[in-house]
Amino acid sequence: MSARLPADVGSVGVSGASPVASAGSSASGADRQIVAVRGVQKRFSIGGDTTLALEEVDLRVEAGEFVSLIGPSGCGKSTLLRIIGDLTAPSAGSVEVNGKPAHRARHDRDYGIVFQAPVLFDWRTIDSNVQLPLEIVGTPRRERAQRASEMLALVELSDFRRHHPWQLSGGMQQRAAIARALVLEPRLLLMDEPFGALDEMTRERMNDELLRIWERTGTTVIFVTHSIPEAVFLSSRVVIMSPRPGRITRIIPIDLPRPRDDATRETPRYFELVTEVREALRGGELRQPAQGKAADEAAGRLGT
Amino acid sequence: MTAAGALLPRRRRPALEMHGAASAARGVLSFVVVTLLIAVVWEGAKWIAGDPWREILGMPLNPPHVPPFNVLQLNDQNLPHVWDIVAAFGRPATRNNPFTLGAVLTDAALFTGRSAVVGFAAGAIFGLALAVVFVHSRLLERALVPYVVASQTVPIIALAPMLVLWVGTEWTSVALVSAYLTFFPVTIAGIRGLTSPDPRALELMRSYAGGWWGVLWKVRFPAALPYLFTAFKISATASVVGAIVGEEPTGIRGGLGRAILEFNTQYISGPEKLWATVLVSAALGIALFAAVRLAELLVLRGRVAAVEA
Numbered sequence: 249m250s251a252r253l254p255a256d257v258g259s260v261g262v263s264g265a266s267p268v269a270s271a272g273s274s275a276s277g278a279d280r281q282i283v284a285v286r287g288v289q290k291r292f293s294i295g296g297d298t299t300l301a302l303e304e305v306d307l308r309v310e311a312g313e314f315v316s317l318i319g320p321s322g323c324g325k326s327t328l329l330r331i332i333g334d335l336t337a338p339s340a341g342s343v344e345v346n347g348k349p350a351h352r353a354r355h356d357r358d359y360g361i362v363f364q365a366p367v368l369f370d371w372r373t374i375d376s377n378v379q380l381p382l383e384i385v386g387t388p389r390r391e392r393a394q395r396a397s398e399m400l401a402l403v404e405l406s407d408f409r410r411h412h413p414w415q416l417s418g419g420m421q422q423r424a425a426i427a428r429a430l431v432l433e434p435r436l437l438l439m440d441e442p443f444g445a446l447d448e449m450t451r452e453r454m455n456d457e458l459l460r461i462w463e464r465t466g467t468t469v470i471f472v473t474h475s476i477p478e479a480v481f482l483s484s485r486v487v488i489m490s491p492r493p494g495r496i497t498r499i500i501p502i503d504l505p506r507p508r509d510d511a512t513r514e515t516p517r518y519f520e521l522v523t524e525v526r527e528a529l530r531g532g533e534l535r536q537p538a539q540g541k542a543a544d545e546a547a548g549r550l551g552t
Numbered sequence: 553m554t555a556a557g558a559l560l561p562r563r564r565r566p567a568l569e570m571h572g573a574a575s576a577a578r579g580v581l582s583f584v585v586v587t588l589l590i591a592v593v594w595e596g597a598k599w600i601a602g603d604p605w606r607e608i609l610g611m612p613l614n615p616p617h618v619p620p621f622n623v624l625q626l627n628d629q630n631l632p633h634v635w636d637i638v639a640a641f642g643r644p645a646t647r648n649n650p651f652t653l654g655a656v657l658t659d660a661a662l663f664t665g666r667s668a669v670v671g672f673a674a675g676a677i678f679g680l681a682l683a684v685v686f687v688h689s690r691l692l693e694r695a696l697v698p699y700v701v702a703s704q705t706v707p708i709i710a711l712a713p714m715l716v717l718w719v720g721t722e723w724t725s726v727a728l729v730s731a732y733l734t735f736f737p738v739t740i741a742g743i744r745g746l747t748s749p750d751p752r753a754l755e756l757m758r759s760y761a762g763g764w765w766g767v768l769w770k771v772r773f774p775a776a777l778p779y780l781f782t783a784f785k786i787s788a789t790a791s792v793v794g795a796i797v798g799e800e801p802t803g804i805r806g807g808l809g810r811a812i813l814e815f816n817t818q819y820i821s822g823p824e825k826l827w828a829t830v831l832v833s834a835a836l837g838i839a840l841f842a843a844v845r846l847a848e849l850l851v852l853r854g855r856v857a858a859v860e861a
Contacts, residue, residue, distance in 0.1 A: 355761045384762040
């Protein structure tokens with residue numbers, strides 16, 4: 249596999265693109281900027297107290313990038329992801345996805361979401377869980393089955409398509425959740441600590457797989473994580489965020505060559521970058537993790 | 553259970569696995585054994601403190617067995633012999649009646665059963681519709697739930713005659729009484745079940761731009777099913793009670809309610825007839841309950857047992 253250029257990668261997902269998913273996906277030069285966050289602020293009011301969760305966040309993400317948001321608990325990284333995904337509205341500022349307001353982009357199904365929990369439906373088989381977004385869109389049955397089986401092959405779950413979620417391990421469930429997020433062929437994949445609940449070994453394996461999937465689909469990824477090694481291994485850029493009020497303190501480009509694999513994790517450059525991210529995280533702000541976390545959780549609930 | 557609980561995967565055996573064919577057979581067997589045990593205790597009590605026994609299972613006892621004690625509640629008037637109750641099914645329902653009690657009670661059970669089934673279906677649909685409305689409108693929920701609760705505190709004995717005035721002396725008004733008792737558990741469980749999905753599941757649906765109907769049909773309703781079946785099981789028995797009670801003050805003929813009234817007046821001459829009627833009423837309730845349980849097993853096949861029945 250050669251070093252990957254975002255625009256020219258043949259993608260499994262593109263076959264049989266649905267009219268909805270392909271709307272506005274013409275790859276002209278202006279479209280290379282897939283996410284534009286401008287002056288976004290987010291305030292939460294909890295029992296009369298107003299907390300500033302995000303303060304003046306600006307972020308541009310180009311098509312095909314893999315951008316990680318990293319920061320201590322309570323820095324608002326999940327909130328920022330949710331604002332980009334139009335799951336919660338910013339208090340000020342604007343978000344454009346694919347050149348459209350986030351709200352419009354959501355209705356055009358321009359992005360897929362993966363949470364920390366797989367949130368698969370118990371009463372559906374893995375195959376039928378992956379088909380769910382297609383059912384909502386109204387894709388004909390036969391095409392649904394075809395696309396779901398492509399996605400399950402991509403995440404290497406073809407043998408488990410008839411299983412129910414609770415019969416699968418945590419890592420497999422998360423792979424199914426990724427397949428479901430990709431089945432509408434979104435141009436943007438939003439991932440909120442997707443591997444946070446997995447053990448270290450499974451997490452590394454999932455990281456390898458995610459990179460492989462990303463390289464094959466050409467999707468842009470915004471990835472929220474707590475893990476410095478994970479952020480460095482996966483990303484083209486790592487966005488460092490400070491604790492409350494959350495804002496972007498630094499953006500570190502990750503120049504590790506692709507494709508990345510286990511050997512990448514042992515190169516000196518990898519360690520240098522891990523150190524650089526760690527120091528960037530440590531630099532500056534005073535840490536207030538316990539208070540920040542509680543507020544962040546409350547904020548997440550309010551934003552629902 | 554937490555809000556997340558319903559959707560978070562758990563390693564548990566699916567409902568059907570625990571209730572396979574072998575297990576079902578075991579259930580029926582233990583039911584029969586318990587029934588026999590009750591009969592033995594029943595007769596044992598009469599042996600110790602009932603009226604003198606002149607026969608046992610139709611065979612004459614000579615000399616008769618005279619129990620050492622005498623308890624009023626255990627005499628033949630208050631607690632007839634089990635075999636007398638069973639035998640009553642084969643005898644004429646009333647003097648000069650060409651039909652046996654068994655035939656009469658079967659007809660009555662079918663008549664009441666129809667009211668109960670129709671009432672159950674109507675009540676379940678209405679109850680679920682209310683739950684759907686309440687889940688989508690906090691305002692309506694707050695405004696109407698007190699009335700829903702109040703509706704269940706009004707004695708059905710008071711309401712039934714009014715319903716008959718409005719609807720007429722038909723089995724349909726009995727079905728209405730039955731529906732009245734049925735809808736409440738369905739509404740309460742429905743609200744709980746429809747709001748049980750993980751909030752992130754609703755956010756996922758939002759990200760697919762699924763409308764309220766998609767959320768209801770693909771997420772809320774399937775998630776609510778285990779809760780709903782628990783309510784349906786409560787409602788199935790309540791619907792039989794509703795139908796029997798609905799028949800009594802309305803004077804509608806042909807059902808178990810009327811039979812209970814009639815055999816009540818004949819209790820002195822034939823207590824076993826009323827007991828037989830009670831048995832048939834119980835059997836009707838069990839039959840409806842079992843039908844719901846069977847439907848539950850089929851519908852929730854392959855799921856983890858998320859809600860204890």
